[in-house]
Amino acid sequence: MTYCVGILVREGLVMLGDTRTNAGLDNIATFRKLTVLEEPGERVIMLATAGNLSISQSVMTLLTEGIETEAGMRKTLMDVESMFEAAGLVGEAIRRVYGTYGEALQQQSMSFDVTFLIGGQIKDRRLRLFQVYAAGNFIEATQDTPYFQIGEHKYGKPILDRSISYEVELLDALKLALISMDSTLRSNLSVGLPVDVAACRRDELKAAVSYRIAPDEPYFRDLRERWSKALRQAHLAIPRPPWIE
Amino acid sequence: MTYCVGILVREGLVMLGDTRTNAGLDNIATFRKLTVLEEPGERVIMLATAGNLSISQSVMTLLTEGIETEAGMRKTLMDVESMFEAAGLVGEAIRRVYGTYGEALQQQSMSFDVTFLIGGQIKDRRLRLFQVYAAGNFIEATQDTPYFQIGEHKYGKPILDRSISYEVELLDALKLALISMDSTLRSNLSVGLPVDVAACRRDELKAAVSYRIAPDEPYFRDLRERWSKALRQAHLAIPRPPWIE
Numbered sequence: 001m002t003y004c005v006g007i008l009v010r011e012g013l014v015m016l017g018d019t020r021t022n023a024g025l026d027n028i029a030t031f032r033k034l035t036v037l038e039e040p041g042e043r044v045i046m047l048a049t050a051g052n053l054s055i056s057q058s059v060m061t062l063l064t065e066g067i068e069t070e071a072g073m074r075k076t077l078m079d080v081e082s083m084f085e086a087a088g089l090v091g092e093a094i095r096r097v098y099g100t101y102g103e104a105l106q107q108q109s110m111s112f113d114v115t116f117l118i119g120g121q122i123k124d125r126r127l128r129l130f131q132v133y134a135a136g137n138f139i140e141a142t143q144d145t146p147y148f149q150i151g152e153h154k155y156g157k158p159i160l161d162r163s164i165s166y167e168v169e170l171l172d173a174l175k176l177a178l179i180s181m182d183s184t185l186r187s188n189l190s191v192g193l194p195v196d197v198a199a200c201r202r203d204e205l206k207a208a209v210s211y212r213i214a215p216d217e218p219y220f221r222d223l224r225e226r227w228s229k230a231l232r233q234a235h236l237a238i239p240r241p242p243w244i245e
Numbered sequence: 246m247t248y249c250v251g252i253l254v255r256e257g258l259v260m261l262g263d264t265r266t267n268a269g270l271d272n273i274a275t276f277r278k279l280t281v282l283e284e285p286g287e288r289v290i291m292l293a294t295a296g297n298l299s300i301s302q303s304v305m306t307l308l309t310e311g312i313e314t315e316a317g318m319r320k321t322l323m324d325v326e327s328m329f330e331a332a333g334l335v336g337e338a339i340r341r342v343y344g345t346y347g348e349a350l351q352q353q354s355m356s357f358d359v360t361f362l363i364g365g366q367i368k369d370r371r372l373r374l375f376q377v378y379a380a381g382n383f384i385e386a387t388q389d390t391p392y393f394q395i396g397e398h399k400y401g402k403p404i405l406d407r408s409i410s411y412e413v414e415l416l417d418a419l420k421l422a423l424i425s426m427d428s429t430l431r432s433n434l435s436v437g438l439p440v441d442v443a444a445c446r447r448d449e450l451k452a453a454v455s456y457r458i459a460p461d462e463p464y465f466r467d468l469r470e471r472w473s474k475a476l477r478q479a480h481l482a483i484p485r486p487p488w489i490e
């Protein structure tokens with residue numbers, strides 16, 4: 001399993017991804033699922049992925065080495081001119097991988113399971129966040145619904161549903177994403193540390209952070225402890241129900 | 246969908262159930278899923294159910310009208326001598342309903358989907374909590390794992406994972422169950438108010454509360470508001486990450 005989340009706020013964009021993969025409970029490994037592509041001053045693009053690792057790795061390779069165009073050129077995410085084109089290129093790469101492996105996966109009764117988040121900004125274009133599905137189609141985050149989750153999304157959703165809005169500050173959005181990740185880490189063993197974090201501020205065209213949180217990282221450990229303690233205090237502070245003897 | 250939770254603590258037992266059923270998003274109704282059977286001073290038994298409504302209603306009818314025994318008698322949950330026997334009777338009722346409808350459901354490509362929570366105390370026997378599966382087999386809550394959830398369990402699990410232990414006071418367990426229900430109500434439209442609440446104190450052999458929370462119930466509305474506010478304050482109080490520019 002996997003948990004990745006992308007949050008678009010007025011101030012910028014945050015993306016988080018865990019690193020645990022598993023082929024059964026007895027076969028667990030660590031693979032990066034969050035990638036930052038950067039050409040400071042020109043573009044910053046973040047990708048997160050969930051689903052079948054062989055599919056997502058093939059898609060990532062196509063996106064970085066280039067997809068052959070009709071003109072015989074190779075187009076990568078460093079070549080696209082807008083985030084809309086970038087999301088389309090992810091979709092195109094997914095369809096190419098489906099073209100190669102789709103039928104064989106079906107023969108093995110494996111589903112073609114892959115989802116991407118792609119967000120970022122290119123030159124003077126808008127900062128945008130997209131979720132790309134297995135058919136290569138995609139949706140965009142809006143001010144009404146400014147975040148997307150992929151993978152094991154349920155455990156970490158309540159805190160986002162309660163607290164995220166487009167007007168939340170970037171660093172608060174990052175803290176909320178970390179709290180959401182913490183809830184997921186606690187409840188689903190197939191989501192695991194390290195956790196990769198990336199964020200950028202609108203119009204800066206570079207990553208404000210691209211960081212790996214290791215299992216013993218002091219800030220995240222402190223955040224988890226503070227959060228647990230605050231929740232305990234919060235429920236203790238709620239009055240007792242009047243309708244019980 | 247459904248969300249029910251049962252929590253066994255040293256002081257007693259809490260059970261909560263929502264009331265929304267649906268046959269598709271466009272066909273929603275209200276049905277009680279939490280039932281309290283009581284003979285004060287002798288027994289208090291609480292049942293909660295998730296899954297196919299026609300199956301769970303048939304099981305409940307068998308349990309209250311009686312399952313025919315080999316001796317030609319009818320045995321109900323008011324006749325059993327222990328909670329272990331009660332859980333076994335639920336299992337037996339489920340298997341009887343499977344005997345009647347199992348094959349026909351299969352012919353309609355419907356799964357035989359039903360789960361029960363049953364908890365309570367009979368005379369001088371122990372207060373116990375069980376989860377009964379579709380095959381009639383069951384597991385019991387322990388001091389290590391003192392709660393069970395059935396139905397849509399993921400949204401409401403993080404708060405329980407963080408805060409519930411066997412030593413939590415009964416009224417705090419009840420508040421935590423309500424917070425867990427609130428998270429689920431917010432994130433899954435197929436779980437809905439009213440919410441039924443039941444609790445009993447160990448060795449009192451009667452319900453301490455058996456109450457329906459309507460959509461406009463003031464205590465639950467206040468709890469939801471206080472909780473949201475406390476979470477907002479809690480994440481704002483966490484320091485900002487040191488590894489971002």
